[in-house]
Amino acid sequence: DAGVIQSPRHEVTEMGQEVTLRCKPISGHDYLFWYRQTMMRGLELLIYFNNNVPIDDSGMPEDRFSAKMPNASFSTLKIQPSEPRDSAVYFCATRPDVNTGELFFGEGSRLTVL
Amino acid sequence: AQSVTQLGSHVSVSEGALVLLRCNYSSSVPPYLFWYVQYPNQGLQLLLKYTSAATLVKGINGFEAEFKKSETSFHLTKPSAHMSDAAEYFCAVIRSGGYNKLIFGAGTRLAVHP
Numbered sequence: 001d002a003g004v005i006q007s008p009r010h011e012v013t014e015m016g017q018e019v020t021l022r023c024k025p026i027s028g029h030d031y032l033f034w035y036r037q038t039m040m041r042g043l044e045l046l047i048y049f050n051n052n053v054p055i056d057d058s059g060m061p062e063d064r065f066s067a068k069m070p071n072a073s074f075s076t077l078k079i080q081p082s083e084p085r086d087s088a089v090y091f092c093a094t095r096p097d098v099n100t101g102e103l104f105f106g107e108g109s110r111l112t113v114l
Numbered sequence: 115a116q117s118v119t120q121l122g123s124h125v126s127v128s129e130g131a132l133v134l135l136r137c138n139y140s141s142s143v144p145p146y147l148f149w150y151v152q153y154p155n156q157g158l159q160l161l162l163k164y165t166s167a168a169t170l171v172k173g174i175n176g177f178e179a180e181f182k183k184s185e186t187s188f189h190l191t192k193p194s195a196h197m198s199d200a201a202e203y204f205c206a207v208i209r210s211g212g213y214n215k216l217i218f219g220a221g222t223r224l225a226v227h228p
Contacts, residue, residue, distance in 0.1 A: 004157075020177060033216075040149065041222045042218065042219075042221060043204065043218040043221075045216075048215075056215070090155055091158070093157075093158075097161050101146040101148065101165065101208045101216065102160050102161060102163060103158075103160075103216055105157030105158045105159065107155075107156055107157045108155075108156075108157050
């Protein structure tokens with residue numbers, strides 16, 4: 001299996017622009033998580049999905065952030081409009097089922113907002 | 115609520131020396147505990163996990179961790195450090211029984227000197 005695939009790996013944009021980060025989960029994994037990593041706040045869970053349905057979005061910072069999972073093989077995290085404080089590494093991770101605690105992480109998308 | 119505390123944001127050892135990275139957890143129910151490693155510009159990967167079987171858990175790359183309920187600890191050790199062990203290490207906890215939020219510690223950056 002190719003693992004969790006994220007794109008783009010690096011994104012540099014200007015404040016106010018829309019940013020879309022993409023994730024292709026491992027086939028057959030029922031859970032998908034979006035995390036954000038910064039020096040100041042460490043790893044923060046933003047949102048997670050179970051069988052394509054958003055279950056908990058309490059970690060989403062504000063309305064500028066939205067996430068979708070239209071099918072089992074694709075998810076997006078969108079920031080509109082972006083701000084410099086959104087600069088971070090965004091990770092997508094998946095999990096096979098409710099009984100497996102282990103998460104499988106993608107390599108992350110490094111976002112820089114100027 | 116579950117949480118983990120990693121003591122020491124930076125640890126430095128000499129090549130060949132013992133590695134000890136500390137993690138204490140807080141959980142009202144029996145937890146599942148994990149250690150993840152993150153190499154530069156990569157996602158997190160699982161080192162080892164405790165899921166209420168043996169209290170001494172062996173992982174990849176010669177690492178192991180011991181679950182001590184009396185001390186609420188899950189420290190990570192390796193008898194002899196190698197240069198390739200330089201990375202950031204994260205302790206994480208999830209409540210057993212299907213609760214889905216994996217909570218990460220702040221991380222410990224391990225430096226290995228020749």
